[in-house]
Amino acid sequence: MSGGTARPVEFRPVRRVCAGMTEKEATTYLRGRVDPARVLNPGDHGYAEAVRVWNGAVTARPALVVRSESVDDVRSALEAARVAGLPVSVKGGGHDWAGRSVRSGGLTVDLSGLRYVAVDRDAQVATMGGGTTAADLIDATTRHGLVTATGTSAAVSMAGLAMGGGYGPGTSAYGLALDNLLSAEVVLADGRVVTADEDNEPDLFWALRGGGGNFGVVTSLRMRLHQLDTALAGFLMFSPDDAASVWSGIEHLLADAPDGLSIDSxxxxxxxGSPAVLVSPTWIGDAAEGKELLAGLDGLGTVYTSRIGPAPWAGLIGFVDSIAPAGRHYAVRTRNVPGFTDDVMAVLAKAGASRTTPESTIALHCFRGAAARVAPDATAFTWRVPHFMVEVIGSWWPDDREPDRHRQWVERTTADLSAHAMPGGYVNLLGPDEGDRAADTFGPNTAHLQGVKRRYDPGHTFTGVPLPACD
Known part of the structure; x- marks a missing residue:
């Protein structure tokens, strides 16, 4: 085994304390259980960094942050939050646009100290800590010619990504990130530590794959790896006047393509500085076959720029981080569309022409191939038919004096798409105010999820993404 060192887990019994503990008492209790320098209140050195998240518009300020470096730290934090009556949030990579990882007045379990990766080259399995980011994983696995399904951002935590889905350049070939999850170590609200996989806690394992962070704190996880040295990938930029022909061409190309082809746009x-249609293809397979498949992309319209060639996996991930860097202000909504109909393309064209800032974008993620062949009830991720997941991303600088106009652009665009969209949306992008869309998002899996919630988190310690209320 290589590629990192897994930290040994040392379990100590969590000392039960009396209910009604104050925030100050909770801090004192935790500093007796955890390195005091890692238990932070507002104003403490390191607190500002600990609560900083990707979306600079998030201003929530937790009462207490525990920078956990072990399973026992997490257990102690949950115990203190329970007896002090503090709402809990869990921070992995802090990339959730809605800022659910930091709740004002609550206790944040920060997993940034649980970042490690161990690679078993023979078994093609990676074991990683709950705070491990896509960049951490890629760095450890690609040196062995191995990859797994990651998203498009290098800064996102793998645990958070997999619990909600995990669209990315490998979706068609490898499935979603959650489809590559083999097991997870989970700290439950009552302090119990369980391992969830196909044979142990199978209901919890089912729910973790697509049900969002609603069931416990994932402190480590194992993921399946795939042999790959390089992919054929890159991007093209087209004139917006050719958007219809570009999207129609993409849909035509994907219709009968092998699983190795994915095309985001x-x-x-x-x-x-002018608007453009971005096309980002990824081919995983024989290089000659890939070149033939992608040869027709240049003919779809007026090409501003084209860069396609052999690329390491690390080169495919993180491009979005340069387009949407941490610290700017964001508003995000999501819809899924079954294809590029005339109506969908008209909405997208209108939205592109009416963007309120040059930094605002619309991203369309391809879902097909291996991901679409998983049974809808095999995991909590329900919608397994081919589609394009749409991210409408409003972005503006912190000193902007009219932020509402950017949010309104996002709302108008998603409202216009709704008439042509599939039910629900992408779990990892649903806003905290979109509980009414949760039942549509989980569809026929809703009742099963509610049952798992009642069993593993009856007190609703973990709120994660919107989940329909249990009966």
Missing amino acids: GLVTGPD
Whole structure:
């Protein structure tokens, strides 16, 4: 085994304390159980960094942050939160646009100290800590010619990504990130530590794959790896006047393509500052076959720029981080569309022309192939038919004096898409105010999820993404 060192887990019994503990008493209790320097209140050194998240518009300030470095730290934090009556949030990579990882007045379990990766090259399995990011995982696995399904951002935590889904350049070939999850170590609200996989706690394992962070704190996870040295990938930028022909061409190309082909797209600002249609293909397979498949992309419209060639997996992940860096202000909504109909393309064209800032984007993620062949009830992720997941991302600078106009652009665009969209949306992007869409998102899996919630978190310690209320 190589690629990192897994930290040994040392379990100590959590000392039961009396209910009604104050925040100050909770802090004192935790500093007796955890390194005092890692138990932070507002104003403490390191607190500002600990509560900083990707979306600079998030201003929530927890009462207490525990920078956990072990399973026992997490157990102690949950015990203190329970007896002090503090709402709990869990921070992995802090990349959730809604800022659910930091709740004002609550206790944040920060997993940034649980970042490690161990690679079993023979078994093609990676074991990682709950705070491990996509960048951490890629760095450890690609040196062995191994990869797994990651998202498009290098900063996202793998645990958070997999619990909600995990669209990315490998979706067609490898499935979603959650489809590659083999097991998870989970700290439950009552302090119990369980391992969830196909044979142990199978209901919890089912719910973790697509049900969001609603069931416990994932302190470590194991993921399946795949042999890959390089992919054929890159991007093209087209004139927005050719958007219809570009999207129609993408849909035609994907219709009968092998699983190795995935094509994401979007509306962005081009190198010269004008709007552009971005097309980002990824081919995993024989290089000659891939070149033949992608040869027709240049003919779909007026090409501003084209860069396609052999690329390491690390080169495919993180491009979005340069387009949408941490610290700017964001509003995000999501819809799934079954294809590029005339109506869908008209909405996208209108939205592209009416963007309120050059930094605002629309991203369309391809879902097909291996991901679409998983049974809808095999995991909590329900919608397993081919589609394009749409991210509408409003972005503006912190000193902008009219932020509402950017949020309104996001709301208008998603409202216009709703008439042509599938039920629900992408779990990892649903806003905290979109509980009414949760039942549509989980569809026929809703009742099963509610049952798992009642069993593993009856007190609703973990709120994660919206989940329909239990009866």
